[in-house]
Amino acid sequence: MRYEDKEPLWLSLHDIEAQERPREKMEMKGPGSLDDLELLMLLVSSGNGDRSVCDVSRDLMEVLDRDEEPSMATLCAIRGMGKAKSTTILAALELGRRRHRLFGTGALIASPTDIYREVRHYSSREQEQFIVLTLNGAHEVLNSFVATVGLVNKTLVHPREVFSDAIARRAVAIAIAHNHPSGTLEPSDDDINVTRRIIAAGDLLGIKVLDHIVFTQTGYFSFLEHGMMER
Numbered sequence: 425m426r427y428e429d430k431e432p433l434w435l436s437l438h439d440i441e442a443q444e445r446p447r448e449k450m451e452m453k454g455p456g457s458l459d460d461l462e463l464l465m466l467l468v469s470s471g472n473g474d475r476s477v478c479d480v481s482r483d484l485m486e487v488l489d490r491d492e493e494p495s496m497a498t499l500c501a502i503r504g505m506g507k508a509k510s511t512t513i514l515a516a517l518e519l520g521r522r523r524h525r526l527f528g529t530g531a532l533i534a535s536p537t538d539i540y541r542e543v544r545h546y547s548s549r550e551q552e553q554f555i556v557l558t559l560n561g562a563h564e565v566l567n568s569f570v571a572t573v574g575l576v577n578k579t580l581v582h583p584r585e586v587f588s589d590a591i592a593r594r595a596v597a598i599a600i601a602h603n604h605p606s607g608t609l610e611p612s613d614d615d616i617n618v619t620r621r622i623i624a625a626g627d628l629l630g631i632k633v634l635d636h637i638v639f640t641q642t643g644y645f646s647f648l649e650h651g652m653m654e655r
Contacts, residue, residue: 446458446462446463446465446466447466449462450466459545459547459548460485460545460546460548461478461481461482461485461548464481464484464485464488464513465477465478465481467509467512467513467516468480468481468484468505468509468512468513469509471504472503472504472505472506473504475503475504479504480502480503480504480505480509483502483503483504484499484502484505484513487499487502488517489549489553489570489573490570490573492569493517494514496510496511496514499513499514530564530565530566530567530568531564531565532562532563532564532565533557533559533563533564533565533599533634534563536635536637536644536646536648536649539557539599539601539634539635539637539644539646540601540637540639540643540644542557542565542568543555543557543568543601543603543637543639544639544641546570546603546639547603547639547640547641548641549603549605550605551573551574551605552573552574552575552576552602552603552604552605553570553572553573553602553603554570554571554572554573554576554580554581554586554600554601554602555568555569555570555571555600555601555602556568556569556571556586556589556590556598556599556600557598557599557600557601558589558590558593558595558598559595559596559597559598559599559634560595560596561596563596563597563634566593566595567589567593569589571585571586572585575614576602576612576614576615576618581618581622583621583622583625586598586600586622586625587625587626587629587631590629590631591629591631595631596631596632597631597632597633597634598626598631598632598633598634599633599634599635599636599637600619600622600633600635600636600637601636601637601638601639601644602615602636602638602639603638603639603640604638604639604640607640607642608640609638609639609640609643609644609645610638610645611638611645611647611652615636615638616652619633619636619647619652619653620654622636623653623654633653634648635647635648635653636648636653
């Protein structure tokens with residue numbers, strides 16, 4: 425059951441049943457057990473007026489999916505955030521960036537499982553997120569970002585969005601992935617056609633497309649493992 429399906433609306437974390445609170449869940453199972461929404465709920469902490477902490481956190485998650493470095497004004501524009509909550513979010517984002525730079529390059533992508541590990545937290549999204557991992561010559565992650573939000577088709581997923589970051593960072597390769605909110609792992613015809621189009625564009629640019637995975641909260645489908653990365 426999704427948070428927004430529960431009644432009544434929770435105005436703060438204290439209104440959630442103990443076993444379902446993100447804080448208690450983290451204590452029992454560790455931070456890795458929380459999805460993105462639950463992590464944001466911990467940071468936001470409470471709702472405002474008639475908005476639950478879940479409502480505010482979900483709107484915040486949508487903003488962060490579109491903008492890696494939102495401004496204070498952007499966050500304050502979310503109903504229920506305010507300056508105090510917005511400064512907490514900005515501080516958390518900046519700390520994450522600094523720690524990432526401190527420890528150097530990102531994770532090594534050596535298999536579809538490695539890609540899934542990097543993108544799995546997007547599996548709870550209600551819309552399809554088309555995600556790109558840009559990689560250096562050692563296949564370490566230089567950056568990851570959401571190229572498009574919505575149905576994966578040739579109209580919405582354009583090679584210029586997919587390869588823009590890779591070109592800017594002089595990446596050697598990319599890996600692509602998108603979630604299926606429906607829960608099915610079977611790739612659609614659009615998924616297959618988009619993959620072929622991106623592979624062809626990568627060949628022209630000299631940037632290899634390692635794999636495309638379709639994923640849900642329970643698993644993934646790898647185009648590479650199924651022999652579907654033809655050039």
